[in-house]
Amino acid sequence: MERNNKTSEILPFTTTIQASIRTKSEDPIYVKQYPYPMSDNEFINNEIQKLIDNEIIQPSRSPYNSPIWTVAKKGTDDQGKPKRRMVVDFQKLNAQTITDRYPIPDVGMTIQNLGKAKIFTTLDLESGFHQILIKESDREKTAFSVNGAKYEFLRMPFGLKNAPSIFQRCVDDILRPYIGKFAHVYIDDVLIYSSSPEEHLEHIRTIVNALHTANMKISDEKSHFFQDSVEYLGHIIKHNKITVDPNKVDAIKNYPIPTNLKELRSFLGLASYYRKFIQNFAAIVKPLTVHLRGENGGISKNQSAKVKISLDQAALDALNKVKDALQAQVELFQPEFTKPFELTTDASNFAIGAVLSQNKKPIAFISRTLNKTEQNYSTNEKELLAIVWSLQKLRNYLYGIADLTIYTDHQSLIFSISDKNPNTKLKRWKNFIEEYGAKLVYKPGHQNVVADALSRQQINNTASSCSEHSGQSSPSEGIKRVKQPLNAFRNQIIPIFDENKMIEIDTCTVFPDRVRHIVYYKTKNELIDRLKKIANPKVQNALKLNEETLFHVHENIIATFPPNLFVIAQTQLEDVTDLDKQKEIIINTHRRAHRNYINNAEEILLSYYWPKHTTTPIHHSTTNSQVERIHGTLIEISTALAQQNNSSPRDELFNAVKQYNKTIHSTTGYRPEDVFFNRERYPDIKGTLEHKQEKLLNYHNKNRHPINYKEGDLIYAKTHRRNKNNIKYSQHKVKEDRGDTILTAKGKIIHKDNIRRQATQCTNQQDL
Incomplete structure (x- = not known):
């Protein structure tokens, strides 16, 4: 040689x-x-x-x-x-x-x-x-x-x-x-x-x-x-593995915080070279990429050093995440083209990503951000776009492969790519996917942990302590543990159990923006799953918390329960109780009914118990959402109990109320009955409630702006007529702006959520 x-x-x-x-x-x-x-x-x-x-x-x-x-x-x-x-x-x-x-x-x-x-x-x-x-x-x-x-x-x-x-x-x-x-x-x-x-x-x-x-x-x-x-x-x-050169990792780790556009581009260029080692790279660096363009469009390479930038906290966190991800020394494995491939995809509101693997060993991580047009896609289209783009990006690996399985956590995609779907874009993408001969398999989010991290990139999931539920049980019995995956508790409702038995409960995970009460009860009965209902996360009104209990009481009447029964929801305590058990003076009540519907007898009753009461606007149930949510839960529980005991939901109402009051509340951390009969605890949980209230208000109003009307303004309001041939909106003239609601010239109260926009002219004087 x-x-x-x-x-x-x-x-x-x-x-x-x-x-x-x-x-x-x-x-x-x-x-x-x-x-x-x-x-x-x-x-x-x-x-x-x-x-x-x-x-x-x-x-x-x-x-x-x-x-x-x-x-x-x-x-x-x-x-x-x-x-x-x-x-x-x-x-x-x-x-x-x-x-x-x-x-x-x-x-x-x-x-x-x-x-x-x-x-x-x-x-x-x-x-x-x-x-x-x-x-x-x-x-x-x-x-x-x-x-x-x-x-x-x-x-x-x-x-x-x-x-x-x-x-x-x-x-x-x-x-x-x-x-x-x-x-x-x-x-x-x-x-x-x-x-x-x-x-x-x-x-x-x-x-x-x-x-x-x-x-x-x-x-x-x-x-x-x-x-x-x-x-x-x-x-x-x-052999069969690839990692990042530690010397290059040190260079990225020691890279100073960029102060101008040139330095930021240099860092992103260096980090992007190793993006295949960083899961959901595009989603992680999103807070950094927003600084790449100036106010008037693109900035040339020669001018980039002169453009000063100041990274906010989100961008600094993204910078550190990239450095930490590379220091983790992720190993990628060499593909074996004679064995099956697995492509796991996912999409969020701002990015799509995928992981190519074999036998759960990663071969490549890929991701990119969505452009403005793609961000307006429906959820189905985003999820399918993630699959199509991943196949295009990994074409050199996957084209001609005999065994390819694509995993998605979006079950409706199975229908989206069926022949019955008339959407031409999805049909075109379906034909492209069929070129690869891939099998599309639904994998729930809690199992699809590889790619599903993309969807939760900006969500802070916090696990609460284990919820404890007990019925009439002997002191010697203890609460047993049952192992379950983290996300197995999503959208679960309060379990139904025999009063003579202790419930077996595992770790309780709370998703506060989606569900009010989430626990898991190990049972063979699937009745609960068939009756569960996802709560609406929006908060329409937030009442001021007071120093004393039983200050606000919310009332609602529904046809499902006996006419002589009332369910009262207290804002502070989240306790459900019968009207005849109330012993304290109640100052204020929210009633979901138009004032015209309140007859004289009810007026006298309301005045006797509650010196001051208000009514909610029609067609706006979220104003009285506290009792609305409780009613939904009670109906589910009483219906399930009725199915098990061969009785009617009305007969099981008191049992449902009892089970509800024995369940630890996800926000307060206490059972409602404990707080109700132990009032000194209220000052301790008041801060927690205020923090929860502020968090939900910030979430609900982050993309909303206050809209004010003046007397004489013309508006369009929803008619709430279900017939598709009817007019969806009617015109009204504003008499008074009351904050969340509008009083029209004809004395009608309309919530602003039901107002589409301001009308430019009046075409039907009768509606005014």
């Missing part, structure tokens, strides 16, 4: 190719030499002499000229001084050079094509570009001046626009029979990979002989032979 490695020898050049520099015009390009540090004079003179001794440059009389400069290199020299490199600034020449379109290999594809290789060797071609001669007619274009002298390159210099493409083509031509079989080339880096030592030795001999025949020189210092793991293009390659 022969290699040119003697330092005393002149650097050889290949005989297979000569580099040409094709320009758009033959007019000479001349750039005046700009000053460089005088302290670099000696270094520059030594570099010029080395280039002359190696027959890389020669004196020139060219009409062209490019300036020189010096830049820092890693490490120090023998005298302990920082290393320097002399470079020629070919910017003006490159601007006039016709681009050589020869492709540079894709790093990801190169690394993923290593198969089951166990032994690796990396070869570095010494002073790579200098091993290619420049065509004689083009040498004058590389001229530069220094210290009163002028030189031009005989060999291809660093800094030319087409130098990487020319060198890539040269080495590809030399090693073409072996590329993809046991060798890969990325410009001047050659990777040799094999499954056994004997095979590897033969492969090295073949590659080195081919390079020697082409008169290419290998650098001993930068080459590594017979390695179990090697550093290649910023990655650590092992």
Whole structure:
């Protein structure tokens, strides 16, 4: 095995190719030499002499000229001084050079094509570009001046626009029979990979002989032979595994907080190189990417350093998340194309992502943000877009694969891609998916933990302590534990149980924006699941919390319960009780009924119990949502009890109320009956209730703006007529704006949620 490695020898050049520099015009390009540090004079003179001794440059009389400069290199020299490199600034020449379109290999594809290789060797071609001669007619274009002298390159210099493409083509031509079989080339880096030592030795001999025949020189210092793991293009390659080079991770970890657009782009460019190692990368860096564009559109590279930016807390958190994700040293595995592939996709409101895996071992993470048009897609379209885009992105892996399963946590997609769906866009995407012969499988969110993290990128899930539920049980009985996955508690309702038994409860997880009471009861009876109902997370009104209990009472009458029964919901205590058990004076009540519906008898009754009472607007149940929500729960519980006990829901109402009052409330952390009969606890939970109230109000009103009307304004209000042929909105004239509601000229109270917009003119005076 022969290699040119003697330092005393002149650097050889290949005989297979000569580099040409094709320009758009033959007019000479001349750039005046700009000053460089005088302290670099000696270094520059030594570099010029080395280039002359190696027959890389020669004196020139060219009409062209490019300036020189010096830049820092890693490490120090023998005298302990920082290393320097002399470079020629070919910017003006490159601007006039016709681009050589020869492709540079894709790093990801190169690394993923290593198969089951166990032994690796990396070869570095010494002073790579200098091993290619420049065509004689083009040498004058590389001229530069220094210290009163002028030189031009005989060999291809660093800094030319087409130098990487020319060198890539040269080495590809030399090693073409072996590329993809046991060798890969990325410009001047050659990777040799094999499954056994004997095979590897033969492969090295073949590659080195081919390079020697082409008169290419290998650098001993930068080459590594017979390695179990090697550093290649910023990655650590092992048998069947790929990780990030720790040196590159340190560079990202120590990257300072960007203060201008150029620094931010540099960080994102460096981090994006390793995005395949970071799950949901696009979603994580979303707070950073919003800073990439100025107020008036895109900002050029030259101007980016002048654009100052100040990262908010969300952007700083995203910066740290990227650094932490890379420090986690995620391992990606090499694909085995004879085994089944699994593609797990997910979509959120602002990004889509996917994970390609085999036997639950990740091969690649991919993600991207949605553009403005895609953000307006329906949930079905976003989920299907995630599948289509993932198949396009991973086409080199998946096209032609015999066994591919696509997992989604959106069950309605199964219908969306059926032949019965008339949506032409979805039909087109369906045809594209069918090209891959993939099976689409629904996997619930709590099982689809790989990709479903994307959907919860901005959600802070907080687990509450274990809920405890007891009926009439002996003190000796204890609460047992049952292991269940975290998300198994979503949308569950209060369990139904026998009063003579203790309930077996596992960890209770609360999702406060969606469900009021969430517990899990291990039972074979599926009746609960068939009766469950998802609560509305919106908060229409928030009453001020008072220092005393029983201040606000909400009343609602529904036909399901006996006419002589009342259910009262207290805002503070969340306790459900019978009217005849109330012992304290009640100051205020909310009643879901138009005032015209309250007869004299009820007026007297209300005045006797509650000196002050208000009514809610019609067609706006959320104003009285406290008792509305409780009624929904009581109906579900009483219906389930009636099914089990072969009775009627009305007969089981008191049992339902009893079970409700024995259930720990998700916000207060106490059972309603404990708080009701132990009033001193109320000051302790008042702060918790106020925090909960503020959080829900902020969530509900984050994208809402107050709308005020003045007397005489014309508005459109919903008619709430279900017949599709009826007019959906009627016109009204405003008499008074009461905050959440409007009083019309005819004395009708309308909630602002039922007002579509302000009318520009009146077309039907009778409605006013």
